[in-house]
Amino acid sequence: MRLLVMGCGGIGGVTTALLAESGHDVTAYTTNAAIVAATSAGGLHLRGDGTPRSIRARVVEKLPDERFDVVLLCTQPPQVEEAARAALPYLAEGGAMVCLQNGLCESRVAAIVGEARTVGAVVAWGAAMPEPGIYERTADGGFALGAHDPTTARPLDAIARVLEVIGPTEVTQNLAGKRWSKLAINAAISALGTIGGDRLGALLQHRFVRRLGLEIMTECVEVARKHDVRLEKVAGTVDLDWLALSEDEKVASGSPSLVAKHAMLLAVGFRYRRMRSSMLAAIERGRIPAVDFLNGEVCTRGRVVSVPTPVNDAARAFVWSIARGERTSSLDSLRSLTSKTT
Numbered sequence: 001m002r003l004l005v006m007g008c009g010g011i012g013g014v015t016t017a018l019l020a021e022s023g024h025d026v027t028a029y030t031t032n033a034a035i036v037a038a039t040s041a042g043g044l045h046l047r048g049d050g051t052p053r054s055i056r057a058r059v060v061e062k063l064p065d066e067r068f069d070v071v072l073l074c075t076q077p078p079q080v081e082e083a084a085r086a087a088l089p090y091l092a093e094g095g096a097m098v099c100l101q102n103g104l105c106e107s108r109v110a111a112i113v114g115e116a117r118t119v120g121a122v123v124a125w126g127a128a129m130p131e132p133g134i135y136e137r138t139a140d141g142g143f144a145l146g147a148h149d150p151t152t153a154r155p156l157d158a159i160a161r162v163l164e165v166i167g168p169t170e171v172t173q174n175l176a177g178k179r180w181s182k183l184a185i186n187a188a189i190s191a192l193g194t195i196g197g198d199r200l201g202a203l204l205q206h207r208f209v210r211r212l213g214l215e216i217m218t219e220c221v222e223v224a225r226k227h228d229v230r231l232e233k234v235a236g237t238v239d240l241d242w243l244a245l246s247e248d249e250k251v252a253s254g255s256p257s258l259v260a261k262h263a264m265l266l267a268v269g270f271r272y273r274r275m276r277s278s279m280l281a282a283i284e285r286g287r288i289p290a291v292d293f294l295n296g297e298v299c300t301r302g303r304v305v306s307v308p309t310p311v312n313d314a315a316r317a318f319v320w321s322i323a324r325g326e327r328t329s330s331l332d333s334l335r336s337l338t339s340k341t342t
Contacts, residue, residue: 038133193277201273
């Protein structure tokens, strides 16, 4: 199986490195000349996944005139449609494009490559690229792999076996349920990390930050339910149906169930304590933040089913104000967001 990775940032770089290390025929494409130069000179430097090491892999700045059986889309969400269009001429007949982005990108890719060739991979691990060619795995985990349209999909077992070298991979028949659950988590983590400007573990030590996270996720769950999505656990642990605030918990404090939910977020913060918002990294590099694909997706789809999403609305607006240079990322900024949503 010939593999093409589109994008060589944190997720794309770690994916490429581990596939190449396992002997797979993999090519990574990036528009970042500094990444190509760094990896050509010294390979992909991987840390946070066992012993730090350098892995040689094919990283190119121009797509080769070849055909690939699987295209792994590892760009940020704002670039996913551009990446799908660029890779389509190089996709082998009978091949598949796999969306590794957060959000609900499969429908966008399916409009370009077709329903039957669109696959989603919900990523349950974290990665960062501190500088070109250096990749850090910030959290362990694997994938939930599913077809965008199960009625037209080809078997996914071969793709699952490939991804197993990166982390445990399950094939799901309910991709939408996995996607919406992960969307709820990402909308909270990415927005809070961008506005707060710190790693997840440090931010979730604060009760008011955890409360904001619960409110963001609750709105997402309420929108998903209205869209008749059957939510599923993410990475086998986080039950979003349970984690969402009840009507009583929205107005009360200190109930045993609410204490348990705060404890769950503390545990999540500990497990993913080194995770830093990729949306914040994008802003720091002068790129478009993916907030419209996360919190913005919740807001847009909420309006369709008449579900109010005031916390996600405020978080989306705050992230854009940071991207425009009107505000800065800090814990005080998160406190300011709290005052705007109460």
